[in-house]
Amino acid sequence: MSRITCALVLCSVAACGGEEANQNGADAGTVTDACSGSDCTTPDAPPPPPAWTFHNVFGVANLDDDDGGGRDWEQAPFATDDDLSKLVLPGSTLALGGGPVQLTLSGSLTNIRIYRADVLVLGDTAGAGPLTITPDGSDVxxxxxxxxxxxxxxxxxxxxxxxWVSKLQSAPLLMNHHLQPAEHVWATAVNGNASFINSYQSVLGTKFTAVAGSTVGGDVWMQDEFEFGTTTGEGNQRLDVVIDSIRDRGLNGLAQRIWVGPDTIAATWGNTQFRTSYDSFGNLEASPPVTVNGVVYPFGKIYYGRVGTGTTSGLSTTLGTFLASQKVQAPFQLPTNWLCVGHVDEYSSFLPDPASPKGFKLVIADVPAALAVLATLPPTATLPYYGQDHGYPTVGSILNDAALIALNNDLQADYLNPIVAKFKTELGLTDADIIKVPSLFETVSNCGGRVAALIPGMANLIVANVDGQTTHVFTADPFFRSTTNQATDPMINAFKAASSPTLQWHFIDDWNTYHLGLGEVHCGTNVRRTPTASWWTTAQHLMGSN
Incomplete structure (x- = not known):
């Protein structure tokens, strides 16, 4: 500062003597030069006044029970409630207003409450305000x-x-996808599926739980009863949501017994009076993150089976409408009415692929892929499992069944090809993003001519990518061979050859309990996953705000 003062003095003296210097013929420009040297600097610009700005709030719905006293939203705030969000109005900023400050709330008043010192001051029964605050220098x-x-x-x-207007937003309910790390896996243990259970137990250890079949009426269809979703908030909040289907068979009530508690709730959308097989959650899935026509979907897109608008035409419209209202995962529909059970997981899934530009591949059932494998095999090659339970003892017996081959070619042309086209459109995929899994179907008795998997559905898979560990994939052993050696199975080899070499494969025995029951590995398993992105920074463009 002394240097600046000195320079200013010099400039002042020179300017005062400038006229005299000019009178003597001197160049007045030398006065300017006195302030342009290294000893003359420009004073610092004054700092801008502090801005009248405040934070936004991005939280979670307070719908769990953190204290055992009932749903937290129905109680007054308490110390251990970890689903509340804070908004601090700094005293230094409030003082800039030069007087009283008014707070006015707009939006969904019935679902927002604002407290000050544990007193409800805005929202719900307190209304929109305005609330007047008189600044005293301290933070509010x-x-x-x-x-x-x-x-x-x-x-x-x-x-x-x-x-200033601060946004107040609670998290949308987001369904999980296969690229999220797996936290825990569950399946039901019953007589006859010991190999299935042991496969999970030996690989995942403490990350796997076998639910005793005797406690759930022998209901093995773990995926069909529940779908895990997550909500997160900016303050490290997390509320997991078990979407409990209206299926309501033996597994009904399990969520309340083993999952519901602090930071986890169960909720149901739909009317059990109108439930169909389409309301089981093998018929409700989510893709990994995608970009479609320049629009980023950081949590992927939801898809489910439905054709038409009738109450028995697909997944409950009540649930479908709710999922669409969350905006972020933009649900779309696919046909499943050609399948006996009618679930999207019978023909589709996703696998991580670090080498893929998108980080994943769509896995889709494909008839030509199966026929191509069959064409490489001797017609006399025996298939003990298929001979015993499907009436096809050899490869030749399948190829020589003209009606079966015609049926499958029709299914490919009429359903699977249009389904692939729909996936491409909705998810922005190309052929390079798709793995075609060898698949054949057959009609099922008492199912109105609809079909189920002849070759165990390998697209019906589970990705168990426990954080920091190898990514394990569990899917059905197709048993398309005459020996116990999986390395000789052409269907297994074809699937693995088309997939990422980073995956650790487990082709597990689901034949009797699941395959013959018209389901496969994914149908009998459920996975809880870790949320991996912040919707308040990545999905505002999908929620109608910037």
Whole structure:
């Protein structure tokens, strides 16, 4: 500062003597030069005034029970409730208003509450305000609570000519996808599926739990009863949601017994009176993250089976409407009415692939892929499992069944090809993003001419990518061979050859309990996964805000 002062003095003296110098014929420009040297610097610009700005709030719905006293939304705030969000209004900023500050809430008032010192001051029964605060130099701490998913509101903070609007948003309910790390895996243990259970137990250890069949009425279809979803907030909040289907068979009630508690709830959408097989959650899946026509879907897109709008035409419209209302995963529909059970997981899934530009591959059932494998095999090659349970003792007996081959070619042309085209459109995929899994189908008695898997459905798979460990893939052993040696199975080899070499494969025995019961590995398993992205930074463009 002394240097600046000195320079200013020099400039002042020179300027005062400038006229005299000019009178003596000297160049007045030398006065300017006195302030342009290394000893003359420009004073620092004054700092801009502090901005009248405040934080946004991105939280989770307070729908769990953190204290054992009932749903938290129905209680007054308490210390151990970890689903509340804080909004701090700094005293230094409030002082800039030069007087009283008014807070006004807009948006979903019935699902937003704002507390100050444990007193409800805005939202719900307290209304929109305005609430007047008289700044005293100290920070004002507000607590924000949300009563539902994907709630949006705005808090206007005004004083004099200063106005700021803070966003208040609760997390949308997001379905999990196969690229998210697996936290835990469950399946039901019953008489006859010991090999299936042991396959999981030996690989996953403590990350796997076998639910005793005697406690769930022998219901092995773990995926069909539940779908795990997650919600997260900016304050490290996480509320897991078990979407409990209206299927309501033996597994009904398991969620409440083993999962529901602090930070986990179960919820159901739909009317059990109208339930069909389409309401089981093998018929409800989500893709990994995709970009479609320039639009980024950081949590992927939901897809499910439905044709038409009738109550028995597909997944419950109540659930479908709710999922669409969450906006972020933009659900789309696929036909499953050609299948006896009618689930999208019978013909599709996703596998991680680090070498792929998208990081994954769509796995899709494909008839030509199966016929191509069959064409390489001797017609006399024996197939003991198929002879025993499907009436096809050899490869030749399959190839010589003209009606079976015609049926499968028709299924490919009428359903699977259009399904692939739909996936390409909805997910922005190309042929390079797709693995075609050898698959054949057959009609099933008492199912109106609809079909189920003849070759155990290998697309019906589980990705167990426990964080920090090898990515394990569990799927059905197709038993398309006459020996116990899986290395000789042409269907296994074809699938593995088309997939990433980074995957650790487990082709497990699901034949009697699952395959003959018209399901496969994914149908009998469920996985809880870790959320991996922040919707408040990556998905605002999908939620109608920036």
């Amino acid at each position: 701490e507000l607590v924000v609570e949300f009563g539902n998913f994907a709630v949006a509101g705005e808090l206007a903070i005004a004083a004099g000519t200063n106005t």
